[in-house]
Amino acid sequence: MKLWTAFWNILRKDMRTYYLKPPNISWGLIFPLAWTGMFFVRSGSGLESIPVLLPGVVAVSVLFGTTSMLAVAITFEKKNRSFERLLLAPVPLELLMLAKTTGAILFGVANAFVPVIMALFLADLSELAWGAFVPAVFLIAVASTFLGLFIAVAVSEVFEAQTFSNFLRFPMIFLCGLFFPIARLPVFLRPLSYALPLTYGADVLHGAVHGGHSMPFALDFAVLGVFCVGLFAASLANIKRKWIA
Amino acid sequence: MTDAVVVRNLSKAFEDVQAVAGISFTVHRGELFGFLGPNGAGKTTTINLLTGLARPDTGSIRMGGIDCTDRPRAAQHLVGVVPDESNLYPELTGFENLCFCAALYGLPKAERRKRARELLETFALAAASDRKFASYSKGMKRKLTIAAGIIHRPDILFLDEPTTGIDVASARQLRQLVAELHDRGTTIFLTTHYIEEAERLCDRVAFIVSGRIVRIDTVEHLVQPVQEKHAVRISFATTPGDLQDGLSESFPTLGFTFAANDVLRVESDRPVRVGPLIRFLEEHGAEVSEARRMRPSLEDIFVEITGIEADAMRGEKEKKGGGR
Numbered sequence A: 001m002k003l004w005t006a007f008w009n010i011l012r013k014d015m016r017t018y019y020l021k022p023p024n025i026s027w028g029l030i031f032p033l034a035w036t037g038m039f040f041v042r043s044g045s046g047l048e049s050i051p052v053l054l055p056g057v058v059a060v061s062v063l064f065g066t067t068s069m070l071a072v073a074i075t076f077e078k079k080n081r082s083f084e085r086l087l088l089a090p091v092p093l094e095l096l097m098l099a100k101t102t103g104a105i106l107f108g109v110a111n112a113f114v115p116v117i118m119a120l121f122l123a124d125l126s127e128l129a130w131g132a133f134v135p136a137v138f139l140i141a142v143a144s145t146f147l148g149l150f151i152a153v154a155v156s157e158v159f160e161a162q163t164f165s166n167f168l169r170f171p172m173i174f175l176c177g178l179f180f181p182i183a184r185l186p187v188f189l190r191p192l193s194y195a196l197p198l199t200y201g202a203d204v205l206h207g208a209v210h211g212g213h214s215m216p217f218a219l220d221f222a223v224l225g226v227f228c229v230g231l232f233a234a235s236l237a238n239i240k241r242k243w244i245a
Numbered sequence B: 001m002t003d004a005v006v007v008r009n010l011s012k013a014f015e016d017v018q019a020v021a022g023i024s025f026t027v028h029r030g031e032l033f034g035f036l037g038p039n040g041a042g043k044t045t046t047i048n049l050l051t052g053l054a055r056p057d058t059g060s061i062r063m064g065g066i067d068c069t070d071r072p073r074a075a076q077h078l079v080g081v082v083p084d085e086s087n088l089y090p091e092l093t094g095f096e097n098l099c100f101c102a103a104l105y106g107l108p109k110a111e112r113r114k115r116a117r118e119l120l121e122t123f124a125l126a127a128a129s130d131r132k133f134a135s136y137s138k139g140m141k142r143k144l145t146i147a148a149g150i151i152h153r154p155d156i157l158f159l160d161e162p163t164t165g166i167d168v169a170s171a172r173q174l175r176q177l178v179a180e181l182h183d184r185g186t187t188i189f190l191t192t193h194y195i196e197e198a199e200r201l202c203d204r205v206a207f208i209v210s211g212r213i214v215r216i217d218t219v220e221h222l223v224q225p226v227q228e229k230h231a232v233r234i235s236f237a238t239t240p241g242d243l244q245d246g247l248s249e250s251f252p253t254l255g256f257t258f259a260a261n262d263v264l265r266v267e268s269d270r271p272v273r274v275g276p277l278i279r280f281l282e283e284h285g286a287e288v289s290e291a292r293r294m295r296p297s298l299e300d301i302f303v304e305i306t307g308i309e310a311d312a313m314r315g316e317k318e319k320k321g322g323g324r
């Protein structure tokens, strides 16, 4: 009960001070819109291509939403030392970091549904397999949040966190089969694709939206799950090693 | 009854600095223990080691009977920490900050709000309770940081230089609050570089210099050797001629040193009778403007033991802290 009080209040404070701030909300809306628009213009296609583009736009919204929030919610607080307050609290480190990341995960999931809701008005999504789509969005949000956590723990300045995550995010968008199939990538890049969590999330999203996936859903979910656990564990180990040094 | 803090042979190095070099001490339950030392002595590092923000290289730590050596965060429910810099959330109000800190310790909502109001009242911050922390003045920030450190009524409170950088009136008020907490039974570990502060507040004091404890004792014991000495300070209106030899001849039981050209320090093992002394001086052409009995202090002992001039220590700090 005591731990729950701490967990809930950390989450609530982050939501109030970071996630529900008007600039962040509008960013969460504008970003997916811009991406969608850009791909329409580029592909020169009509509304019938929405299902093909939707997985990419959803995944990118989640990825950017989560990773950029963590740079603030963690790196910034580490920098101005308020994070020490959390480290001094009688809350297990695991729970503490879950509290700090849950906000970003929820923010990521909310971001994902901005393009989905837009697409609902513009295209026929009756074929969409929600049972795979929703858990995939959730797991992508978790995996990219923990990736953001991993980065936030590895650096000490907010701008470093942003640079570092851009360094990872942009290649990831093109390597994960979101906008072009991995099969069309040069052979030497393909192993890299399979080393990225988003590849597996993208595969489920494609499968759920228009049936075109290359791996069984069970495998995709399992690999995503392993990435989530691995990234979280690695971040915790880093926190213990670097912040309680 | 277990001791509140038991530290044995604790050390911690950063790259090329030995911040803490094998210190051992015990803080008894309910005690107000002072850690007195100059800049960079290792005071903050010691607090970080004790509160689970840093891992020791060697040594052991027990707090409230819990062995924290391998699990640095094991005793955090017992501990409150007031860091040397305010680290509350700038974008939350004073009230929200306190409620948040209380929630970290699992206090239920009604109690959080009650405690927060109470403390804002105690620290004379009630009028500012709905203002953002970022807009607080330095002294207000300090006070709220202390309130946040005690909101969960910790058994052991760590105060890192609570009065540095705030004005005299606020510093006095804070000292009073610390004394009250102490009276109510909270064990307090206080670091400071103000010798008078340690002397006034602390039951026992450790002198720490370059990561080593050079002396630990009760304030009474520490000042005892100087207490038994009697000192008088004589100031002259004009610089007198050379009197040293004449004085030593006429008053063989007294020790004389010129602290400056126009200040004479007289020391003795017995009370100094100033009458004959002043008469002698005036007869020899000196014009005495003031004769004052010196109260021996912890400062004398600190200077004697550490070789560090207390004024130098304070001066350096004032530049950093912006005065008291």
Ligand SMILES: Nc1ncnc2c1ncn2[C@@H]1O[C@H](COP(=O)(O)OP(=O)(O)OP(=O)(O)O)[C@@H](O)[C@H]1O
Residues within 6 Å of the ligand: B014, B015, B017, B018, B019, B037, B038, B039, B040, B041, B042, B043, B044, B045, B046, B084, B193
């Ligand atoms: N994180 C760190 N990395 C490297 N060196 C450090 C670190 N923390 C402290 N030190 C060094 O350890 C020594 C002790 O520092 P500490 O902050 O404990 O001193 P202090 O007694 O609190 O001084 P002050 O009165 O200035 O607060 C200093 O030489 C400092 O430079």
Ligand SMILES: [Mg+2]
Residues within 6 Å of the ligand: B043, B044, B045, B084, B160
């Ligand atoms: Mg310090």
